[in-house]
Amino acid sequence: MGKLDGKVAVITGGTTGLALAGAKRFVDEGAYVFITGRRQDALDEAVKQIGRNVTGVQGDAANLDDLDRLVDTVKREKGSIDVLWASAGGGEPALLGEITEAQFDTWFGLNARGTLFTVQKALPLFNDGGSILMTGSNASLGAFPGWSVYAGSKAVQQAWARVWLNELKDRRIRVNVLTPGQVATPMMEEVMDAEAKAQFESLIPRGQMGRPEEIAVAALFLASDDSSYVNGMELVADGGTTAL
Numbered sequence: 001m002g003k004l005d006g007k008v009a010v011i012t013g014g015t016t017g018l019a020l021a022g023a024k025r026f027v028d029e030g031a032y033v034f035i036t037g038r039r040q041d042a043l044d045e046a047v048k049q050i051g052r053n054v055t056g057v058q059g060d061a062a063n064l065d066d067l068d069r070l071v072d073t074v075k076r077e078k079g080s081i082d083v084l085w086a087s088a089g090g091g092e093p094a095l096l097g098e099i100t101e102a103q104f105d106t107w108f109g110l111n112a113r114g115t116l117f118t119v120q121k122a123l124p125l126f127n128d129g130g131s132i133l134m135t136g137s138n139a140s141l142g143a144f145p146g147w148s149v150y151a152g153s154k155a156v157q158q159a160w161a162r163v164w165l166n167e168l169k170d171r172r173i174r175v176n177v178l179t180p181g182q183v184a185t186p187m188m189e190e191v192m193d194a195e196a197k198a199q200f201e202s203l204i205p206r207g208q209m210g211r212p213e214e215i216a217v218a219a220l221f222l223a224s225d226d227s228s229y230v231n232g233m234e235l236v237a238d239g240g241t242t243a244l
């Protein structure tokens, strides 16, 4: 028996990286998943890789019309949601003094504003007893130079999880934050050169970045009833980097 048998899960930003690994794991555990991403070709490839029990919905998680379309599709195809994993996110380095208005608006627009509206728009379809998880970042726990915009745009999630679980307690909907450390995904390839990667790896106790599958299993824990008594918490999966 799977840990998510019969459940419907919506995962934003699920066409590559750690959320794709999570989507595969959720399907292996019996869920039907909806994944999103902006690039149609990457979405098609991800749907092919997952292979069954999956619908790809093209869209930008920072765009409220796209989020409406996502929710409409889920409503039409499945009628309700048990698990929402708001994972679409990203960032780029910029030191204080060099941060542009556009960088602030882009990353707060996706990581903060986009996440809030993803949750809000999905809520009417949520079954009682469901689970909401958001992908944070251990950047918001550390003090990594150049990452203040990213860290700030992810840090809001902790506050939201606490307030929302209180607002949603009558529906027994749990809200948690999944906080990865450095994980070897396409995003990391994009934002880090070899030197930056080596520098980050030197901060990880085991000296090696996480694998997407190591985040997927943490997401499965928060999504499933295994974490039925875990609510409003931040699950940090960073190999101990921010504990040091």
Ligand SMILES: NC(=O)c1ccc[n+]([C@@H]2O[C@H](COP(=O)([O-])OP(=O)(O)OC[C@H]3O[C@@H](n4cnc5c(N)ncnc54)[C@H](OP(=O)(O)O)[C@@H]3O)[C@@H](O)[C@H]2O)c1
Residues within 6 Å of the ligand: 012, 013, 014, 015, 016, 017, 018, 019, 036, 037, 038, 039, 040, 042, 059, 060, 061, 062, 087, 088, 089, 090, 091, 110, 135, 136, 137, 138, 179, 180, 181, 182, 183, 184, 185, 186, 187, 188
């Ligand atoms: N990798 C890490 O070390 C790390 C560490 C801490 C936190 N995180 C967080 O984990 C999440 C996933 O990161 P990742 O490393 O797995 O990234 P990734 O490999 O680049 O994957 C990001 C996924 O999200 C999609 N995406 C990006 N922007 C989107 C948008 N505006 N709307 C909808 N989909 C969007 C991408 O597809 P399209 O480009 O086609 O849209 C892709 O499917 C992010 O929230 C990131 O901040 C990552």
